[in-house]
Amino acid sequence: MENLASNIRQKLTGTSFDTPSEKSSPTGPSILNDFRKIQMPTAKMGLGSTEGDLIYMVKKYLEIVGLVVFVWILGYYHFSVSWILLIVFIYLFRQHQRTQFKERHKMLTEINKNEEHYIKARLEELPSWVFFPDVERAEWVNRIIKQAWPYANKYIDKAIFRDVMVPMIRGTHPALADFSFEKLDLGEIPPRIGGVKVYTDNIRDQIMMDIEVFYAGDAHIKSKVKGIVCGVKDIQFVGDLRVILSPLINTIPLFGAVTYFFLRKPSIDFKLTDAGTLVDIPGLNDLMLVQINDIVASMMVLPNRQVFPLVADLQVGYLRYSNPQGVVRVIVLQARDLVKSDITLLGKGKSDPFVKVKAQGNEYKTKTINNTSEPHWNEVFEFVIEQNETDSVEFEVYDEDPGKDDFIGRAQFPINTLLDKEAVTTWLTLKDVKKGSINVCLQYFTLTTEKSALDIIEQTNNQMIKQEKLSKALLVVFIDRCANLPRSKKTRREPNPFCTIQVDTNEVKTHTFESQTNPLFEHISHILCSNPVQQQLKIQVHDARSNNEVIAYFEIPVKQILNMDTMTIDSQEFPLKSSSEPLDRASIVLRLSLHVLSPVRSSSSPVQLPSPTNSLRSFDSFAKQNSLTDSSNKSSLEHNSSIDRTPSDHQHHLDPISEHFTPSHDKTLLVSDDPDLESAPFGQIKLGIRYTVNRKSLSVTIYACKNLIHVHNQSLPDAYIRVYLMPDFKKDKKKTKSVHDSTSPVYDDLFEWSAPLNDIHRQHLFISVKNNSPLFGNEQTYMGDIQVDLSNLDPEKNSIAWYALHEPNTSSAGLIKIKYDPNDQNTSHF
Incomplete structure (x- = not known):
């Protein structure tokens, strides 16, 4: 004791x-x-024991009292109850946004504090170095940044915020002429690097790195405009930064300059303080975030880049611009079996779907199709591609609503799978939702300076689609600088200049400089031209201080660039004009280059002009043919158990999934040769199973069923199929559409799971056929199931075969191996 x-x-x-x-x-x-x-530790016990608790209670008390008084005032002055409902809605919506913000901030803070513990707790949000072996963990760099972060504050304060951002912000609008930073505290938590991928095989005289950067620190910044102080805190930043060390030289530091830029728009979020809380309401806050993202994009998102020279007297001007690698044309055709997010009074769901298409930091939106889950869009979008090895085309489907649009699925397609194909038409399974798929057509175009290619792309465009202005060439405009810009006529003050680059309706804007007659823009723009022979390039110089007045302009026909030997005008000074008065020595330095789109030709296809008899047919007829595919498939099943179908002649070359899963290419195992099918009392199911190596994706196609059991004496079943990938992906369940009144339904539904091949080998497919029975009906629900072992999955082979269904809810059949056709010697390498 x-x-x-x-x-x-x-x-x-x-x-x-x-x-x-x-x-x-x-x-x-x-x-x-x-x-x-024994002396117990001194502490206050009970409610309000600490100063922080007391302040929190007082703030909460004042909030409640203020809300009650405000509602009382509305009632006292007989305001409509609609005002109360509106205020409550805004309050709840803002609370929801704040909760999401706190969760994101807490997540990133936990990663900063203890990455290992967070990884174990949240396996679904691991950094990229866990999933991709070529992405390296850079923990040693994070330690260096953490140690040097307090000393970097002063440099970042002067070199970035005060010398770069202050003049830029002052130049955007006359009202911001006295903008300044009152407080600039970057805090103690530094930014963090998630992973680094190094490319050394692309170009011999450069080293290229992709760096994942995210920040969720304790920085607190205050600015002042017109005597009003506005601050931000809890800043969150996530982006993919590319750093290029080039050119490599034989003297220290071994490379002449550092070029850095973001591959796509980074994600930026923050919390407003002081006077900024007055605009911290839905709508205004989102508008401010959009403006900030646009400013960052105009400076550091491709095609714009920053160059930091390390060696004196070294020509690095060419590093500020680069020609893109190609153009991707995306046709959003249709979707099927979408989630019905709107519930009507009669209990039937509906959706008003539209699609957002994203690539290379750009985003386009289709029109909205009302009251359907089977929409047809048939819209074309084109994207300039800077890096075709790592980029993807992303599709996000939404249900349009008067308030916030409902998310009903997303899909993506890697661009590197298009590089050796003429065209790809495929169905993509929507992710993060229970069901739905989208039908898209993608085509990749390389860029060439051969003038003869203009005739090829013109005929290709005319034969592919009607009533659309498709691009034929890409114009790259690099504005280096302007000189001797005119001053304001009234005040004689130096202008706040910015430029707009325009070809027809396509317009691009540069960033704004404060009080400059010789601004150094170093801005690059990519403009797609539908008719380079007749179109005109117009560059206008505006003064933001004088309500964006045009103070000078320059015009040149695109055909003049086309007629150059190399289709390039390299760093030439042009005189500027003015519509009001002649300008003295005002000029602009430009680099202009034109590139013609060239369709990709497969190795077996000779490069020649396409003829009307064998080229791509018109898009209208393709859309019509595509919409009739399902009905023709259903009728063919009743007469032929192999389900032969006619392929679409628009699909000159299909992607790794659609090429092998298009039934015209199928080599289905014969029923008579398979002993497993001799006795199938619960029916049969036709499956297509394939693994695509370069996409790290398992694809399973549910083609059809036949000879299903009857679940009711007086009616046929309404069969649908559930698909599970067990055991690691059992929560990600898939579901086909329901086919009414049929014992031989046709589905043609494609499902995908993304995982390494080694992980897929440890899984098995559990497929269950069910009857979509009424809520209070006495019909049987389960009609049969099957379990397919994936341990023998061969990525170089494609399996399309019939399988016998077994008695539901039993394990007597066990696991069945994937069936491959022994007579099929064809392999494919994707």
């Missing part, structure tokens, strides 16, 4: 005391005196 008292006393007081040498009774007075001597 004496030892226990001694230990407790040492833990709580940090001191030791003498114990009696004689043993005493457990209940003796010495022990009681020892416990009385």
